[in-house]
Amino acid sequence: MLSSFDDVAIIGGGVAGLATALALHGLSIKCSVYEMRETNAAPPTSSGALTLSPNSLRILDRFGVYSRIEEISYAFDYVYYKNADEQTIDRYPFGGTSAFGYQALRIYRQDLLDILYTACSERKIPIHFGKRLTEVIDESDNHVAFKFADGTTNTASLLIGSDGIHSKVRDYVASGVEKIFTGLGGLTWELPTKQLRIPEEKDYKFPVIILTTNGGFILAPQKNNGSAMFAGTQIPLEDRDREGWSKFLADKEGLVKLVTKNIEVWPDVAKSGMENINHETMNVWPFYKIPRLPHWTSQKNHRVVILGDAAHAIPPTTGQGASSALEDVMSLALVLSALKKNMGLRWEDALIFWQKMRQDRIDDLLVLTNQLNNKRLPLEKQNLLAKDDLWVDESSTNPSQMAWLYAPKIDEVVNAWAGEAASKAA
Ligand SMILES: Cc1cc2nc3c(=O)[nH]c(=O)nc-3n(C[C@H](O)[C@H](O)[C@H](O)COP(=O)(O)OP(=O)(O)OC[C@H]3O[C@@H](n4cnc5c(N)ncnc54)[C@H](O)[C@@H]3O)c2cc1C
CATH class of the missing domain: 3.50.50.60 (FAD/NAD(P)-binding domain)
Incomplete structure (x- = not known):
């Protein structure tokens, strides 16, 4: 004992x-x-x-x-979902002081x-x-x-x-x-929030996931004042060993190409988030279970x-x-x-x-x-x-x-x- x-x-x-x-x-x-x-x-x-x-x-x-x-x-309470026309179609609670005690x-x-x-x-x-x-x-x-x-x-x-x-x-x-590798991974990076072209008439609230035929594009604020934005999307990937993932991550131009594939499908706000991606902040998150x-x-x-x-x-x-x-x-x-x-x-x-x-x-x-x-x-x-x-x-x-x-x-x-x-x- x-x-x-x-x-x-x-x-x-x-x-x-x-x-x-x-x-x-x-x-x-x-x-x-x-x-x-x-x-x-x-x-x-x-x-x-x-x-x-x-x-x-x-x-x-x-x-x-x-x-x-x-x-x-x-701090935030909800993640918002938008469709390809940038209409808010749903929201999902992540926190809330009155309901759960914490944002x-x-x-x-x-x-x-x-x-x-x-x-x-x-x-x-x-x-x-x-x-x-x-x-x-x-x-x-x-x-x-x-x-x-x-x-x-x-x-x-x-x-x-x-x-x-x-x-x-x-x-x-x-x-x-x-x-088990799920065959999917997250490709993410960070950008200054002020870089985003956010259309005023679309009533954007963050974090947001924009759903298109390319899949979902996430924009989630970071830093206490939201001055930085986490951006990313999920893509199908092949499994690799540790060394393979390191090499994959090291090829930043290759990652940018993957992210910007079919770029025309994304709304302008997502496109603006893909401009001048800072390689240093790029990350790959392979989804294993x-x-x-x-x-x-x-x-x-x-x-x-x-x-x-x-x-x-x-x-x-x-x-x-x-x-x-x-x-x-x-x-x-x-x-x-x-x-x-x-x-x-x-x-x-x-x-x-x-x-x-x-x-x-x-x-x-x-x-x-x-x-x-x-x-x-x-x-x-x-x-x-x-x-x-x-x-x-x-x-x-x-x-x-x-x-x-x-x-x-x-x-x-x-x-x-x-x-x-x-x-x-x-
Ligand atoms: C990019 C990314 C984004 C994520 N976003 C979210 C999110 O938004 N919300 C959320 O809830 N979760 C998120 N997760 C998942 C979350 O990070 C993990 O579920 C969580 O960190 C699990 O914590 P852990 O301590 O169990 O494992 P880990 O954080 O993986 O820590 C394991 C530690 O063990 C050490 N270690 C490994 N092997 C050995 C060894 N043999 N000997 C000694 N030390 C060893 C490692 O170096 C590491 O420090 C994310 C994960 C990633 C990769």
Whole structure:
């Protein structure tokens, strides 16, 4: 059983890993983070901004970092959809103070990592850079041994793999599982907002996704004053290995050609966003998914756990990748807290409960993803779908339509489980 004297090794110092460290510190559980990058600088392939919605902002608030995030982020409530004629055809809520307690925020990934890293440093949580885990060697009933690329080995009472979609820890927890390339990728860049020719009569509100026969073109403000704009589109791509993706990203002229293919289809505002693309800001985001995993913890002694992108890859449609990772972290921390308070609870049962709770939520997100993807189909195809296969905005009459997503009752669910499990154990 875990106690406050036990030590936890966290593999991967991304959003999930650093947040896990903050959560464990809050429970007085000793932990260390091992990150393969040499510094806290994010790799260029994962730069740019990401969106945090109220469900994760509430968690970051609990970790004491919300105000730092809010100060430098772009705040908004809805993403708007426009058709090829630039008529607003739909909107999708991402946040809202009165309905969910927080507006959605767009923050540069590097800024978020810096804020989390600073918070960890202030709490004196050890973060070891240049440590690439190569293997989980073995586990006993009270510790797990693991190895790094530099040849060193280490042990901990619990190993948490927050090492992203290409997770090495997952190889140990669910061996033989291969990530699947969806055949699609996002091609993105940043431009000064003032560069856009925004037609006044079309009533543009941002972020916006413009749907044409080329697919969707996204324009999403960044920086707290919206002075920069994230632009991008999804395109079909072939799978590549890491080196292949690096080469693909390095060929900036090739990327610009891909983006501007069939440029005549896009409305002028999108065309203006494609002028003089700053190569430095160009990015490729290949969309991978991993099959539903049978378990997120090692079966031998349950001393190895995976979370975040390592455990589930959320398609980009709902913008919930980072937010889901943070929900994993918070719910696991609450489960650990319940275990610490009640020694009668079993670690193994707790993990089974935690995984089910999280997997149910991921399943709900996948349903929502499908409903939102269907909204991008031509109207005649949408009309053939069952009502439940389409997402319909009801927020003007039902402001809490998205409360299940943005205001989940994580504490209540964990407390109910802990109470029930404790009374069974007594
Ligand atoms: C371009 C882009 C845009 C995105 N936009 C959004 C968005 O708008 N909203 C949203 O919610 N999500 C978004 N996502 C998804 C989101 O970034 C991820 O879901 C989220 O970062 C998952 O966090 P993570 O910590 O699990 O994984 P990661 O962020 O991938 O972090 C994993 C960390 O582990 C380290 N690592 C990997 N292997 C090892 C190893 N063997 N040993 C040690 N360290 C290792 C990596 O260096 C990295 O630091 C976006 C992703 C990309 C790429």
